[in-house]
Amino acid sequence: MPCTFVSKTDETTPLHVLSEEALTDWCADQPDAVQNWVRTNGFTGALGQALAIADKDGKPQMALAGFGSEKSRARGRFHLAAVASQLPRGSYEIASGLPDESAEIEALGWLLAGYAFDRYRDQSPLRARLVAPEGVDAARIEAIAAGEILTRNLINTPASDMGPPDLADSAQALAKQFGAGIEVIVGDDLLTRNFPMIHTVGRAADRAPRLIDMRWGETGPKLTLVGKGVCFDTGGLNLKPGASMGLMKKDMGGAAAALGLAHMIMATGLDVQLRVLIPAVENSVSGNAFRPQDILTSRKGLTVEINNTDAEGRLVLADALAYADEDAPDQIISMATLTGAARVAVGPDLAPYFSDDPIFVSALEAAAAATADPVWRMPFHAPYESMIEPGIADLDNAPKGGFAGCITAALFLRRFVTESPYAHFDIYGWQPAAAPARPQGGVGQATRALHAAVMPLLNR
Known part of the structure; x- marks a missing residue:
């Protein structure tokens, strides 16, 4: 079932939204x-709670x-989404009780409750469809839902069908849908074009590494999104334990979030010059895999000592970020499933982010509250800079000691x-247990907040 609203018809069933406090007066x-x-x-x-009420002929009269x-x-959050899954088949229209300030969020939640990852197995569709509430921009909400669904589908697809070539194909399909330009730099061409760390991380895999570069829009401020596209992460020669490898199909969650956000931006026609950069690799094991203690030279010229091949995401992002910075856009945002430390710090539901710009912080925090897309600010703590300076090279990709892992990254x-x-988001990209509008599996984080914050932020 598509995650879209339905048109009002004679068969629409009125839905009354009732708080515990309002029920007595309504019943009276x-x-x-x-x-x-x-x-x-x-x-x-x-x-x-959900309750369907039939008339004397057994036909739907209303629902609560x-x-x-x-x-x-x-x-x-997404409280009506919990109701949507319990109601009988049919089309429903909000008749009373839903606060105006909640209408957009609850309508979006209802649409997202209809999501199911059905690529490999038929799933039971949501039987209850919704008419867009009064005052809600239906097309806009549908575009946001479509962006979220794109993110979920990309993350949920296993690496067997979502390697670097497949991720590039998905980006090309998105570019074609919205008339964006796209270039994909593949394999040894990465060395020719000076992306040495992207090439190094991905060279051990059978499917060649690549850098995806998509551009859309000719007017407005410049916004560049950089998404980590590690399609599977074995840990490399610092091989992960089996239990830690189980969810590594989601290690391209930053790329998935960037593409989902790009969909939202393009589908709603925001006046920006959008660029999306995705280093797409697999961190694999073979005879030519990069090694602990190797020293790599990045696109920017900074040298990096490898103290753990499982800290590869920051390496591929570094080359892409340096490339993004050469264009001097008005804002660069990186999104990555980067560190376990971020998850330990704030859990799976919050999207930790780093920014020293008070205007960015203000715009994002306001948007996060308005869109029910929670974020949590983390510090670029300058005294920790020495922790990423190994002495033998400019930078250390995996400082020892275990402290402040998401901050040092x-x-x-x-x-x-x-x-x-610059702002950086260290997201989880995964819903560990089903919740209203969020089934277990891949999920977007901070994308809706960023979509709402883009224009206030860039037009400052």
């Missing part, structure tokens, strides 16, 4: 039969959606951006 205005049905079924307005209390709503990346405002 209903016929005795409706009041009795509500009581008999134990409907209290608790968050996520529990909206809980202010306290219960504060502990989650962000500081490493910042060394490759000197001409442009």
